[in-house]
Amino acid sequence: MIDVKGWAAQDAKSPLKPIRFQRQDPGPKEVHIQVLFCGVCHSDIHQVKDEWGNTIYPCLPGHEIVGRVIRTGAQVTKARPGDLVGVGCMIDSCRQCEPCRAGEENYCEGPNSWLATYNGPMVPAAKAGKNTYGRDNTYGGYSTDLVVTEDFLLRIPAGIEPAKAAPILCAGVTTFSPLKHWRVKAGDHIAIIGFGGLGDMALKLAKALGAHVTVFTTSQDKIDSARAIGADDAVLETDKDALARFTARFDFMLSTVPQKHDLNPFVPMLKRDATLVAVGALEPMAEINHMQVAAHRRRIAGSLIGSLAETQEVLDFCAAHQITPDIELIPIARINEAYEHVESGDVRYRYVIDMESLRAAA
Ligand code: NAP
Ligand code: ZN
Ligand code: ZN
Numbered sequence: 001m002i003d004v005k006g007w008a009a010q011d012a013k014s015p016l017k018p019i020r021f022q023r024q025d026p027g028p029k030e031v032h033i034q035v036l037f038c039g040v041c042h043s044d045i046h047q048v049k050d051e052w053g054n055t056i057y058p059c060l061p062g063h064e065i066v067g068r069v070i071r072t073g074a075q076v077t078k079a080r081p082g083d084l085v086g087v088g089c090m091i092d093s094c095r096q097c098e099p100c101r102a103g104e105e106n107y108c109e110g111p112n113s114w115l116a117t118y119n120g121p122m123v124p125a126a127k128a129g130k131n132t133y134g135r136d137n138t139y140g141g142y143s144t145d146l147v148v149t150e151d152f153l154l155r156i157p158a159g160i161e162p163a164k165a166a167p168i169l170c171a172g173v174t175t176f177s178p179l180k181h182w183r184v185k186a187g188d189h190i191a192i193i194g195f196g197g198l199g200d201m202a203l204k205l206a207k208a209l210g211a212h213v214t215v216f217t218t219s220q221d222k223i224d225s226a227r228a229i230g231a232d233d234a235v236l237e238t239d240k241d242a243l244a245r246f247t248a249r250f251d252f253m254l255s256t257v258p259q260k261h262d263l264n265p266f267v268p269m270l271k272r273d274a275t276l277v278a279v280g281a282l283e284p285m286a287e288i289n290h291m292q293v294a295a296h297r298r299r300i301a302g303s304l305i306g307s308l309a310e311t312q313e314v315l316d317f318c319a320a321h322q323i324t325p326d327i328e329l330i331p332i333a334r335i336n337e338a339y340e341h342v343e344s345g346d347v348r349y350r351y352v353i354d355m356e357s358l359r360a361a362a
Contacts (some may be wrong), residue, residue: 006143008060012050032071038141039064039166040351062141065115086154088169157319164324176203176314177306188208188251198256200349256280331357
């Protein structure tokens with residue numbers, strides 16, 4: 001057994017606190033990773049606070065993990081001790097269903113869907129009967145050590161700073177996957193709604209694909225910073241006159257707003273046959289005026305993280321295009337304060353935990 005230190009919440013109302021627990025030694029096809037860095041995704045906060053109604057406690061989040069392999073099982077062929085590796089949102093899937101066989105594990109249709117890096121299977125055992133993974137809960141990357149099957153490891157390319165690679169594993173792939181799926185290409189006009197951790201990555205990735213990018217934000221100061229980061233235009237969502245000039249402008253729109261919100265002001269901005277993908281809110285949304293959707297054969301869609309292959313692709317894409325998220329490195333002891341800043345929109349643009357601070361703690 002491996003003695004591990006982590007930070008976890010014991011219930012929806014309490015802050016994260018240090019815990020000690022044990023992980024199993026790696027099996028024949030598993031690796032033991034020393035966690036170096038872990039990004040702080042807004043999903044971590046939703047999960048800790050049980051905002052999706054499916055949290056299993058203790059809840060130990062973290063799914064933007066970069067670490068160093070320190071030990072491998074006897075049959076491992078894809079990693080060696082010393083390798084710099086990543087672990088994203090998934091640590092297993094059923095591997096048999098049609099989406100899994102097609103390389104889209106993030107849409108696994110197995111009886112318990114995919115196994116999340118924290119909070120157990122995407123369909124928890126309590127809700128789906130017997131759990132095919134034999135694990136009701138999983139503990140994520142706010143911890144010193146992780147044990148994962150080699151099949152769900154990502155390679156961190158040389159040329160990306162390890163701390164900056166971490167957010168690519170969720171924020172990066174969650175925005176890259178829909179950009180690719182809806183075939184965003186050079187010259188397209190696209191919009192990003194909500195400029196936080198996902199928005200920052202979406203802007204950089206879309207610019208690298210050659211798109212003309214407009215950012216819609218609720219924060220006055222982000223108008224300038226979005227432009228400085230590369231946005232061709234940045235607009236305050238509350239400025240109704242400004243919104244009016246975007247009618248039928250966009251080939252693709254991506255909303256990263258982290259809660260129920262009204263898409264109706266944005267739908268008329270889609271061109272004929274164009275799609276607005278909401279990745280931010282994973283909950284019931286405000287009613288849509290379907291006349292606006294039908295009128296120009298527009299589409300409203302969703303998208304969930306990305307596949308393993310897409311995660312590797314976006315890591316390699318970021319290395320090739322020299323794209324990194326804007327991050328602020330924090331010690332684990334600042335995690336609860338960091339959550340408050342994410343919720344109030346005060347982060348620019350992603351916190352990443354330096355896990356050395358946890359290893360060094362008493
Ligand atoms: P974040 O850093 O908090 O960014 C969200 C941004 O949305 C904020 O910076 C803010 O940007 C804007 N915003 C916040 N509240 C708003 C409101 N009430 N109305 C309008 N805009 C608002 O969060 P994140 O880490 O990027 O994650 C965003 C969401 O994506 C979270 O809900 C997370 O759970 C979800 N997510 C989904 C997937 C998936 O697979 N679908 C994967 C990862 C994350 P401005 O200041 O620019 O307005
Ligand atoms: Zn995430
Ligand atoms: Zn499957």
